Amino acid sequence: MNDLQNTSGNADAQLNKLTIIVDSKKDLPGGLLPILHDIQHEYGFIPKVALGIIATKLNQTEAEIHGVISFYHHFRLTEPGANIVEICRGEACQAMGSKQLENHAKTSLNIDFGQTTTNKNVTLEPVYCLGNCACAPSVKVGDNVHGRMNDKKFDKLMNKLTTFELSLSDNKLQENK
Amino acid sequence: MDVKVFIPRDTTALAMGADDVVKALKFQSKQNINIIRNGSRGLFYLEPLLELATSNGRVAFGPVEVDDVESLIAHGLLEHNIDKLQNHPLYLGLTKDIPYLAKQDRLTFARAGIIDPINLDDYLSLDGFKGLEKALNLNNQQIVDEVKASGLRGRGGAAFPTGIKWQTVLDAPASQKYIVCNADEGDSGTFADRLIMEADPFVLIEGMIIAGLAVNATQGYIYLRSEYPQAKIILEQAIKIAYDKNYLGKHICTSNNHFDLEVRIGAGAYICGEETSLLESLEGKRGLVRSKPPLPAIEGFLGQPTIVNNVISLTSVPIIFTKGAQYYENYGMGRSRGTLPVQLAGNIKQGGLVELGFGASLDTLINEFGGGTYSGQPMKAIQVGGPLGAYLPKTQWHTQLDYEAFKDIDAVLGHGGVVVFDDTADMAQQARFAMEFCAVESCGKCTPCRIGSVRGVEVIDKIINHDNQKMNLELLNDLCDTMELGSLCAMGGMTPFPVRSVIEHFGSDLVKPSLAKGEK
Ligand SMILES: Cc1cc2nc3c(=O)[nH]c(=O)nc-3n(C[C@H](O)[C@H](O)[C@H](O)COP(=O)(O)O)c2cc1C
Ligand code: SF4
Numbered sequence: 266m267n268d269l270q271n272t273s274g275n276a277d278a279q280l281n282k283l284t285i286i287v288d289s290k291k292d293l294p295g296g297l298l299p300i301l302h303d304i305q306h307e308y309g310f311i312p313k314v315a316l317g318i319i320a321t322k323l324n325q326t327e328a329e330i331h332g333v334i335s336f337y338h339h340f341r342l343t344e345p346g347a348n349i350v351e352i353c354r355g356e357a358c359q360a361m362g363s364k365q366l367e368n369h370a371k372t373s374l375n376i377d378f379g380q381t382t383t384n385k386n387v388t389l390e391p392v393y394c395l396g397n398c399a400c401a402p403s404v405k406v407g408d409n410v411h412g413r414m415n416d417k418k419f420d421k422l423m424n425k426l427t428t429f430e431l432s433l434s435d436n437k438l439q440e441n442k
Numbered sequence: 443m444d445v446k447v448f449i450p451r452d453t454t455a456l457a458m459g460a461d462d463v464v465k466a467l468k469f470q471s472k473q474n475i476n477i478i479r480n481g482s483r484g485l486f487y488l489e490p491l492l493e494l495a496t497s498n499g500r501v502a503f504g505p506v507e508v509d510d511v512e513s514l515i516a517h518g519l520l521e522h523n524i525d526k527l528q529n530h531p532l533y534l535g536l537t538k539d540i541p542y543l544a545k546q547d548r549l550t551f552a553r554a555g556i557i558d559p560i561n562l563d564d565y566l567s568l569d570g571f572k573g574l575e576k577a578l579n580l581n582n583q584q585i586v587d588e589v590k591a592s593g594l595r596g597r598g599g600a601a602f603p604t605g606i607k608w609q610t611v612l613d614a615p616a617s618q619k620y621i622v623c624n625a626d627e628g629d630s631g632t633f634a635d636r637l638i639m640e641a642d643p644f645v646l647i648e649g650m651i652i653a654g655l656a657v658n659a660t661q662g663y664i665y666l667r668s669e670y671p672q673a674k675i676i677l678e679q680a681i682k683i684a685y686d687k688n689y690l691g692k693h694i695c696t697s698n699n700h701f702d703l704e705v706r707i708g709a710g711a712y713i714c715g716e717e718t719s720l721l722e723s724l725e726g727k728r729g730l731v732r733s734k735p736p737l738p739a740i741e742g743f744l745g746q747p748t749i750v751n752n753v754i755s756l757t758s759v760p761i762i763f764t765k766g767a768q769y770y771e772n773y774g775m776g777r778s779r780g781t782l783p784v785q786l787a788g789n790i791k792q793g794g795l796v797e798l799g800f801g802a803s804l805d806t807l808i809n810e811f812g813g814g815t816y817s818g819q820p821m822k823a824i825q826v827g828g829p830l831g832a833y834l835p836k837t838q839w840h841t842q843l844d845y846e847a848f849k850d851i852d853a854v855l856g857h858g859g860v861v862v863f864d865d866t867a868d869m870a871q872q873a874r875f876a877m878e879f880c881a882v883e884s885c886g887k888c889t890p891c892r893i894g895s896v897r898g899v900e901v902i903d904k905i906i907n908h909d910n911q912k913m914n915l916e917l918l919n920d921l922c923d924t925m926e927l928g929s930l931c932a933m934g935g936m937t938p939f940p941v942r943s944v945i946e947h948f949g950s951d952l953v954k955p956s957l958a959k960g961e962k
């Protein structure tokens with residue numbers, strides 16, 4: 266995930282990159298979702314400027330593209346924190362105390378679902394099942410699922426994110442998780 | 443003898459620390475050690491499960507944590523010192539003899555956890571692509587007839603006979619047809635699709651190719667939920683290998699049959715598991731449910747005839763061809779033929795995947811396999827079939843796993859998810875959640891679902907807060923009627939199932955008796 270700020274100084278480069286992404290998938294049948302995924306993978310969210318480019322290339326209106334983006338919980342139009350932390354609210358996790366965990370996460374991070382910590386380190390999101398229901402409750406950080414979560418383990422996990430953020434780049438964080 | 447150790451790369455194994463165990467093992471063993479990253483056997487309460495290959499077969503240890511690696515090595519893991527290893531506290535004996543596994547009917551999941559998911563030779567050595575080989579020698583109608591004869595019904599929830607669906611697509615005239623695998627697995631408490639895609643992806647590819655052969659479809663899509671990044675990696679690796687070895691592409695196994703396959707990722711919408719919503723999403727649109735007819739089998743992806751099948755339906759196809767429809771059909775009871783992979787989840791001591799012929803009782807599953815609750819508290823309720831499934835009280839736990847038996851008690855088997863709650867569960871909150879979930883995930887196309895679910899949360903809150911309980915209970919019942927009768931799809935239509943089951947069987951949680959007396 267690149268920091269948009271790196272490129273915002275160079276709007277042309279960003280437009281170029283977006284155009285390349287859209288061009289590479291625009292002829293796929295039903296290519297809009299793959300395009301949105303690629304853009305979000307690149308930037309962490311869908312930048313506003315992307316909507317116009319997609320709309321033109323797919324022969325749709327910006328409003329239509331926006332309508333699709335807003336239908337899906339996964340897509341975001343604003344920049345998230347460095348780490349997206351998802352807490353499972355599914356029934357199997359509920360049966361193992363996820364409500365308590367959810368409350369603890371919100372209190373300790375001092376944010377609600379859909380919000381980002383002031384240091385921009387963590388964005389908290391609800392999720393409905395991660396397929397780890399036999400070892401609930403489950404939490405996902407980036408692409409990694411963590412099972413049998415509890416308040417203490419959650420704090421440890423969050424601490425690790427903060428410490429690593431100071432010393433390592435995103436890429437290394439993946440490798441050293 | 444070479445030291446060969448198996449440690450899964452399955453999501454749950456990873457969630458329980460499998461990668462760290464691998465790192466510790468590599469770091470602490472001074473010699474070369476062959477670590478295979480297999481799929482999971484589905485005995486999730488034992489993950490990370492470490493297996494060691496011995497001359498008598500694979501022996502297992504689990505659950506293995508990083509701190510156990512040192513003692514495993516001290517017990518002679520790297521020297522195959524079975525005499526000494528037998529005394530290790532995590533020693534489980536031969537994997538295949540672990541009762542949880544030995545007592546199952548592993549048909550669809552025959553290879554899960556045994557093989558390296560992306561090793562084609564592993565797959566071929568255990569009957570892989572044998573079903574395809576047979577299908578290549580049959581004509582369209584013969585393939586469809588074999589599936590019909592197996593009695594296979596869709597495992598995604600609706601239990602529609604798979605062979606009949608295929609027949610409809612075969613009979614629909616069109617130059618382009620599609621095979622779409624529904625890998626959206628949105629039901630909480632379920633993980634069978636994920637498990638098999640991560641443990642044995644080639645079996646899904648094989649099932650989809652056979653479906654393509656059956657109806658002359660040359661393009662397939664796997665619509666995979668975005669919450670499953672590990673399954674995506676493994677599926678894409680397997681698809682690439684299948685292309686390289688000509689199982690996919692223009693000349694399947696040197697024949698003139700053509701089948702292309704692509705993974706498409708969903709975007710966190712439960713409703714996109716509903717087949718018409720899925721097709722809209724696959725076409726790059728909002729996932730609004732289509733009204734039926736036309737059926738997707740007649741007008742599906744891009745308006746063309748399309749088979750939409752669940753992962754487990756499609757992964758059950760190869761064995762039907764390898765071993766014959768009769769072999770598969772011999773399992774089961776009544777009109778539920780073959781096996782059902784049940785997923786034990788929630789507050790359960792031994793959670794995991796249990797594949798059994800239809801007919802076993804829920805009791806057997808939760809006690810014999812599940813071993814009771816994780817917390818040690820008594821069990822209170824079991825939700826079967828995902829968020830739209832009923833909560834069953836103890837008096838219904840003798841029910842046999844059979845589509846019709848569940849229907850008789852106003853419940854559903856769905857995708858086979860079994861979520862256990864202990865006696866600390868507040869069932870009023872579970873009823874409230876059912877409505878809340880529907881409000882969050884409704885596609886918004888019809889009013890009973892979109893507005894009804896929001897009203898449902900409000901009404902249940904009032905009941906919980908002792909506000910005109912009697913009147914509000916009546917209102918809730920009316921609302922459930924409206925949603926059931928007036929919704930376009932089962933999202934709104936079945937949300938009343940869990941709610942009504944709470945009213946009927948756990949009413950005292952909703953209307954606390956001591957306080958209810960004061961009500962008019
Ligand atoms: C709200 C809703 C959600 C659904 N979610 C899924 C799902 O996640 N996976 C699935 O295979 N089927 C799901 N279904 C069922 C599909 O609509 C469809 O019946 C199924 O994909 C057909 O495949 P099968 O015949 O092999 O089961 C869902 C249905 C509804 C109404
Ligand atoms: S019942 Fe709900 S999810 Fe289904 S079509 Fe209507 S609004 Fe959409």
Ligand code: FES
Nearest residue numbers: 353355358395398
């Ligand atoms: S319900 Fe939480 S992981 Fe499935």
